[in-house]
């Protein structure tokens with residue numbers, strides 16, 4: 001089933017859009033099956049779960065961290081994580097920079113924006129993002145590289161609202177690219193789109209879609225995962 005699901009999704013991807021298989025809560029056997037079908041980008045939202053899966057799965061997997069990240073857990077992923085999508089404070093970015101330095105690495109990061117109308121979602125607003133980008137602390141960082149933006153739309157059937165939120169995120173990316181990343185072509189990513197709205201996200205310019213249940217099936221949150 002996983003291979004069929006991946007084939008179907010890959011066939012529906014717009015040009016230049018990369019698929020992150022969101023494998024949170026799923027057993028390594030499922031990830032291996034996706035890997036054997038050719039999938040290389042995987043997304044997890046818990047540091048310890050990512051660590052455990054990374055330890056037993058092939059080395060050429062690109063690990064994307066997509067969840068809320070606590071600073072004391074960065075150490076479990078800093079040696080290998082390919083991209084952290086959820087930078088929502090200068091403090092967190094500083095902590096990632098520090099852990100990356102210990103491994104002599106540069107970790108790609110996305111600024112997570114609060115684009116949803118819901119109160120509960122994490123993320124920066126533009127004022128906070130600009131304060132971060134203008135700070136001397138950010139200017140001094142050598143082991144992180146900001147390569148774009150990420151956002152989660154409101155969890156709703158209102159597709160117009162979702163479209164507006166994704167449209168806004170695209171505008172944020174363009175605004176920041178122009179103002180802070182001139183000559184830094186790597187600042188181009190827009191991580192947006194999940195199982196139920198990635199079609200809209202792609203129409204609004206997504207470069208990275210994060211898809212879980214359409215690949216692996218519904219998640220069972222009744223099963224405990226490692227670090228909740």
Ligand SMILES: *Cc1c(COP(=O)(O)O)cnc(C)c1O
Nearest residue numbers: 022045066194195210211212213
């Ligand atoms: C779980 C999760 C996804 C994937 O959700 P699906 O609806 O299963 O595709 C995408 N992004 C983030 C941040 C997630 O936590």
